[in-house]
Amino acid sequence: MSTDTILVVGGTGNQGRAVIDRLTDLGIGDEIIALTRDASTTHAQATAELGAELVEGDLTEPETLRPHLERADKVWATINFWAVGYDAHIELGNNLGDAIETVGGLEHVVYSGAGDQQEETEVPHLHSHYVVSERLRETGVPYTALKPVYFMENWEPIGIEDGMLAFPLDEETHHHQTTYYDTARASAIALHNTDEFAGTAYTIASDLLTLDETAAVISDVTGQHVDPYHVPLEDAEAEFGEEFAVMCDHFINEGGHTSFEANIRRIERDFGFTPQTLEEYLRENGWEDGKDEPTHVPGWVKAMQ
Template sequence: MMTILVTGATGTQGSATARGLLAAGHRVRALVRDPAGPAARALAAAGAEPVRGDMGDRASLDAATRGVDGVFSVQPTLGYPGVPPGFTLDDELRYGRNVADAAAAAGVRSFVYASVGAADAPHGITRWQTKHTLERYARDLGLPLTALRPVRFMENQVHPQMGVRDGVLADVFLPHVPVQLIAAADIGAFATLAFTRPSEYAGRTIELAGDELTMPQIARAMERALGRPITYRHIPREELLGRDADAVAGYDFANHGGGWHADIAVLRKEHPALMDFATWLDREGAAAFTTARA
C-alpha cells in the first residue's frame, strides 16, 4: 500500500485516478482548494484524505507531498470547461512546474503526469505543446515519470457545453475521419497501474485510447444508448477563422495532420477492462447524459 497525492482531485482525471487508487488499496491524499466542498466530501466518503492546497502555492504543495510515495499531476487545460477565470498557459506551466518541483523535493518513487495525446507531434496546438513542455520539465528534474497521453474524453460527448445540444453533436472532425476516445476511468486505471508497478511504468510515455470511431458512428452509438435521435454536424474550418489559433491548428491536425494513434490492442492487453465507447455508454455515459441535463 502506497500513499499518493492526487492533484486536480475533484476534476475529471484526478477524481478517476483517486477512485482507481482507492479501489486498488492505496491511500489517497486529495489536493483540493475547499475540503468542505461537495466534491471533496464525496472523495472523503470514498476513503480519500482531502488536503487544502493550490498548485499556484508551492508551500502548500510541499506540505501536501510530505511523506507520499507518488504524485499524480494534472493541470487545467485552457479552453475547456472548469478552467478558472483568467487562467493562462503561463499559469498551467507554473502550476505544473510547482507540482514537479515539490515531488522532486519529496523524493517520490513515482510521478504520473496527465499530458495529452500526440503532445509532441508537429501540430502547432499551443495548449498541447505546453503539456509536452511539462513532460520534458519532469524528465529534466530526474523524476520517475510516467507520461499518460489521453486522447479525446468519452465524457466530452455528454458534457452540456461540449456534447449533444438539441439532438445535434457538432465538432470539427470530417465525417470519415476516425477519432480515438478514452474514458476517464481508464485514465485512472493506467495511473493506478503506474503507481502499483513503478518498475514497469517509470520512464514510459503512453498514448491512451479505448476506441476509434468516426463522429457519425459516435452519434449513432449515442442514439442507441439514449433512445433519441442524434445527428452529427461537421464544423467547417471557415467557422473557426478568427477564433484562437489553436482551434484552426486543431482542425488541421485532426483532419489532415494524422490525428491520434494510440495502440488500443496493446493497451487492452495491459488493462483488459479497457472500455470501448458502447461499453462506456452502457456503464456510465447514458446516465451521465441524463444527469447533466436534469
C-alpha cells in the same frame, strides 16, 4: 494491498476523483491524500467521500506543496489547462517540478497530460502538456507519462440538438476517444507497478470512430436517430472556442485524418484491461434513458461557465 502513500494533485477534478476511486477500489495505496486549494468546496468534499484525505496547498505557492510531498511515496498529477490557460499551465507545472526536486525521495510520479502532446505543435494545450511532462521527467524521479485522448465525457455537454451531433471533424477523420475511467485504471496500475511502468509513456485510447460512426452508436443506444453534422472549421471557433477549433484543424490537416496517434491494443496488452467502447460508456452513463443533464461536466466546459 500496497502500503504506499499516494498524493493526488488535481484530486478534486474529474480525472483525479476517478483515479482516487480506482485506487480505493483496487486496494492500491495505504493512504491517499488529495491536494486542494480549499477543502471546504463541494468538489473537495466529494473527493473526501471517496476515501481520500484532503490536504490544502496551491501550485502557485510551491512551498505549500512540500509537507504533502514529504509524506508521499508516489504522486499522480494533472493540471487543468482549460482552467488556467497556456502560460499559467506551464508555470504551475514548473512549480510542481521544483517542489518535487526540493523534497526528493519520491518513488514514482505519474502525470496525466494529453494525447499527441509534443514539442512541435500549434495546439496550445498539447504543447503546454508536453512542456509540463518534460519538466516532471527532468526531476529525475521515476516517471510515467500518460496521455489520454479526447474524453467521451465531452459528448455529455455537447449533446444531441435537433437530432444532430455537431462537431468540427470532416467525414474522413477517425477520432480516438477514451474515458476518465480507463485513464484512472491505467494510472492506478502504473502507480502500483513502478518497476514495470517507470520510464514509459502511453497514449490512453479506448475506441476509434468517425463522427458518423459516433452518431450511429448514439442512435443505437438511445433508440433515436442521430445525424452527424460536420461543423466547418471556419465556424468551429464561434461554436466550440478557439482551442477546440485549432485542435480539430490539427486532426484534419496535420494528423492525416486521425485524431491522435494511439494503439488501443497496446493499452489492453500492457495494462491488462479491455478499454471501454463508446457504446459501453453510453450505456453505463444513462444515455439509454435520454440525457436531460450531463453526467459529467468536463474541465473545458467548467472553464467557460
